[in-house]
Amino acid sequence: MGLHQAIVIGGGIGGLTAALALHRQGIPVRVHERAESLEPVGAGLALAPNALRSLDRLGVGARLRALAAPHPAVGLRHPSGRWLARLDTTAFEARFGDTIAAVARADVIAALVDALPEDTVRTGSPATLVTPGSATEPAVLRTADGEETADLVVAADGIRSATRALLFPRHPGPRYSGFTTWRAVVTPDRRPAAVGEVWGRGRLAGVVPLADGRVYVYGAALAPAGERAADGDERAELLRRFGDWCAPVPQLFALAEPERVLRHDVWDLADPLPAHHRGRVALLGDAAHAMCPFQGQGACQAIEDAVVLASLLAPAADPAAALPAYTAARLPRTTAVVAASRRIGDLVALRSPAATLLRDTALTLTGLLPARTLLNRSAATFNWQPPTLGGAG
Template identity: 70%
Template sequence: MPSTPDSLPAIVIGGGIGGLAAALALHRRGLQVTVHERAASLEPVGAGLALAPNALRALDVLGVGGRLRALAVRHPAVGLRRPSGRWLARTDTEAVQRHFGDPVLAVARAELIAALVDALPPGTVRTDSPAALHDPGDTHAPARVDTPDGRCEAPLVVAADGIRSATRAQLFPHHPGPRYSGFTTWRTVVDHPEHPPAAVGEIWGRGALAGIVPLAAGRVYVYGAALAPAGRRAADGDEHAEMLRRYGSWCAPLPELLRDADAARVLRNDVWALTDPLPAFHRGRVALLGDAAHAMSPFQGQGACQAVEDAVVLAAALPAPHESSDPSAALDAYSAARLPRTSRIVAGSHAVGRLVAVRSRPGALLRDSVLAVAGRLPDRVLLDRSAPTYTWQPPTIGAPTAR
């Protein structure tokens, strides 16, 4: 029987966290979905990530929140220190749980990818399958996508093709695109370090920071960020040695963890962000999602969280498959819901980055003094600052699932 617009599958371009979350959300909405990922495998790029309460609620809607909570490692307290080791602020993680109903959990990126893939029907994700938008479609015609199997039509295309999204450039050719934040980052996971960390959280220096986050199975996620020209790399090509040069004199256990790290597993990436908001997150029958729509600096730990939120909101806005094959009204609602929220979070992450970027000694002393005073405030006062982000509640797209 020939295909009709109602029976054509939704197409997702990109198999990262945002694309996989979108595929799972659409699947739970009752749509047939195909994910096209250009890489030969879904081996994730990255090391660890934070799942804040807002993201955990969205993952509950997708049916995988409980699995990720079971994998997460909790530490009784996290905080912020100077490179000397002096504490500026500490937060009781149980206070976060009480305040928001969930903690901020740290998981390996691979664990989140695996949870999303395992919840999808077999065959949903096609690797080594680059896809490119040919035509975004409109209210009268489906979108068309070029794939290795030929040109496909779909009533809905979700473009989760990352910060350098070719789809975004095609939909909004006059948008300036991502801008360099001024920061480069290093990330690695240390397996079973000789010196397990007793102190967890971030360390802020002058124009640089580092973080220590325990993961499941005795692993520790270690990361750094520092001001550097775009495209710069270690002179000898050894980014592990570069991390030791930059952070080897900072407080314990950071130098010890870095010495335990496998040099081959150190990743370096410049930080680019869409600091200029897009006019919309859709055009025709195509929705932009995750970094393709609102790439942000990592200083609030919300990049992956917002991509998962996008997926749930998009799926919830869509009509049921038997009701309509035209998603136009749903995509209008999606943009209206997501654009203001993500723009605020992008701006907030940029503002935190400006604090990290302070390089002068007097400026850093002033910044640290203000942080130390704020750190003496009750947990409730400090946590209320995160409330606009963390208290977000997801829509329902299917049968409720246990946490």
């Protein structure tokens, strides 16, 4: 059975990348997004070399690199302002052959949509999997137009994926990490001199320059799941938690418009799925391997998923036969990245004076190592090479 139609559930970065990758393979594809628009949730995004190489395969990498604001060094500081570690970005680029491009999520969404044929994406169009299909039967979905069949379904329906729950009903699902996060984009009068993260006791803050003078700022802190600012003012909550930290953290948080501060609890799939597919359905991104944000790899791994999945398919391919190779390629890698992200979160979560002193001392000593030694620790993540796609720009 040839692949005549693919349907993607979810119009986030993972779903749109999958749609573009399938399109590059000559596979007809349609995206169903339940929201009324593709206005993205989230403020900024760090595209690491592994993701940028994948986006190059799709012909949009150069556009996104051009939107990134370069900065000569990044680092990690104590709330007092003392540097724990610093890294020259030229050393990073020399080691991995590329940069980390910090861009607005809206810019990534726009680049992907613009590269797709018109009318590929349907907004305000929820789609629900009914049956996953088999080697002899197509998958069945329920949409606003009624039931539809598909030779391939890509479920990019997020951390609360209804598709995942249907495919693997015994899986425990996402687990609360203990952290809540805040995100915002602000426009200061001048570019911040200190770029990177500040780690405190059970808290961190980050400063990432974007294009056009904007700055992406974020915070994370241990908090009960579901807790929110008593008066609904999350900017005030940020200043309460980070107001006495080193510049420019409190100054940038103070510039945020209260109604535009995004707050979300962090959940991850700490328990790996048994597979990333079943029948004719492939799980992708957060639906398959939601992770803590402390490595900045969530969207990057979803982009990798999309390119690998498409590389295993062609217009004459049978997804039911090809999808086991997708699981084999992606499950071990994403499981390792999820675990590594949680381990970093465990370090941020330390709160006792003795434990944080030990952590900060270790970070300072590590920061004294040669840059190549430090970068080699990230090689398994950043050196990943995407497969080639037919027709890629």
